[in-house]
Amino acid sequence: MAIRYSICILCISLFMSILCLARGQDFPVGSSETISTFAGFQFYSRTLKGKEEEKVQQWVLPVSLAGRIGENLKFRVYQTMSHAQIEDGPSLSGLGNTKIRGSYVLLENALVTYLGLSIPVASVEPTTETVPLSNLLYTDVLNFGVNRLTEGFDLDLGFAFAQPFGKLSFGLGMGYLIRGSYDRLSQGGTYNPGNPISLSAGINSFSRLVNLGFKVIYVHYGDDKIEAGDSFENSDSLSFRISIKPRFKPIAIRLLLADTMKFGDDDLDEETTINNFFKNRLSGGLFLAYPLLGDTITLKAQAVVKMLLDDSGTNAKSASFGGGFRILLTDNLKLDFSTNIINGDMEAGETNISGFDLSAMVGYGF
Numbered sequence: 001m002a003i004r005y006s007i008c009i010l011c012i013s014l015f016m017s018i019l020c021l022a023r024g025q026d027f028p029v030g031s032s033e034t035i036s037t038f039a040g041f042q043f044y045s046r047t048l049k050g051k052e053e054e055k056v057q058q059w060v061l062p063v064s065l066a067g068r069i070g071e072n073l074k075f076r077v078y079q080t081m082s083h084a085q086i087e088d089g090p091s092l093s094g095l096g097n098t099k100i101r102g103s104y105v106l107l108e109n110a111l112v113t114y115l116g117l118s119i120p121v122a123s124v125e126p127t128t129e130t131v132p133l134s135n136l137l138y139t140d141v142l143n144f145g146v147n148r149l150t151e152g153f154d155l156d157l158g159f160a161f162a163q164p165f166g167k168l169s170f171g172l173g174m175g176y177l178i179r180g181s182y183d184r185l186s187q188g189g190t191y192n193p194g195n196p197i198s199l200s201a202g203i204n205s206f207s208r209l210v211n212l213g214f215k216v217i218y219v220h221y222g223d224d225k226i227e228a229g230d231s232f233e234n235s236d237s238l239s240f241r242i243s244i245k246p247r248f249k250p251i252a253i254r255l256l257l258a259d260t261m262k263f264g265d266d267d268l269d270e271e272t273t274i275n276n277f278f279k280n281r282l283s284g285g286l287f288l289a290y291p292l293l294g295d296t297i298t299l300k301a302q303a304v305v306k307m308l309l310d311d312s313g314t315n316a317k318s319a320s321f322g323g324g325f326r327i328l329l330t331d332n333l334k335l336d337f338s339t340n341i342i343n344g345d346m347e348a349g350e351t352n353i354s355g356f357d358l359s360a361m362v363g364y365g366f
Helices: 002-017 131-137
Strands: 035-049 053-069 073-086 091-095 098-106 111-119 154-165 168-178 182-184 189-192 197-206 210-220 224-226 231-233 237-248 251-262 266-268 272-274 280-292 297-310 313-328 333-346 351-365
Touching: 053 131, 073 131, 091 131, 297 333, 313 351
Parallel strands: 182 189
Antiparallel strands: 035 053, 035 351, 053 073, 073 091, 073 098, 098 111, 111 154, 154 168, 168 197, 189 224, 197 210, 210 237, 224 231, 231 266, 237 251, 251 280, 266 272, 280 297, 297 313, 313 333, 333 351
């Protein structure tokens, strides 16, 4: 059992370390199901108050199909359609890249190999009017459901290895992301992002009272290239992630803490040094779940805090609080509803952030 837990945790570390091709939300399904699917509706609203007030809204329709073939091969296909708009301003809508992921277990569950594809299925033509909206969607602290519609063809591959020692398990992982080019109007033409390579290591402890996990992830970024001949060098990063799961039945508690540090400033054309948007990305979250009526209904609550720090101090921060419930209608059919409120600021406190999220999902397992 310990090795199965460690494999799952290391896979999560690996996928995050190679930048996880999708930001989509995983809908929980039963482990006994061979094939599962979910679909739903997500709505995001953000109000930005600085020198002027802007209201940005986005709705997302996610669809996912996941399952396993035999005992060793697992797969997942994820697709989104979204529409975003600045109030009384430009809009962006279309299909995101189709995300296909597969993993294969070897060596009696000790080794997991991973392959992912991100395939463009629709062309969203960038314009000068939509550049400000694209930049807002891509702003980390705003937490939109789909942060980029224009992407190239990406190939994502890696592995994770875990070995148990009593109540401890240790693991190592490595990933490589080959990123395809795409049009990026704000950069003046075709944009060729660099290929990141990641190394990860983790240790997990399991006991009757609490499960603890610690992961460290190093990412080296390749240079970005722009059609005009410019080159952008990204600074490498080092991440630490801690997970704590106390065992207080029937309530489920999960505490997550993370810190991503950039080693230095970025460089443009080997001559100009650019101060990073962040030197540290700090985040923490508390997640609670309480089952009712024999697991037929599960109440959920969460609180998440995120901070982005640069040389001058805190550049941006946000705190979100929310909850919801999950209903198990049958052994195969599940409904999930949640809402979230977010507050914070960015641009070193010059712009205030407020807003909310709504989500409704339906999942079915075969």
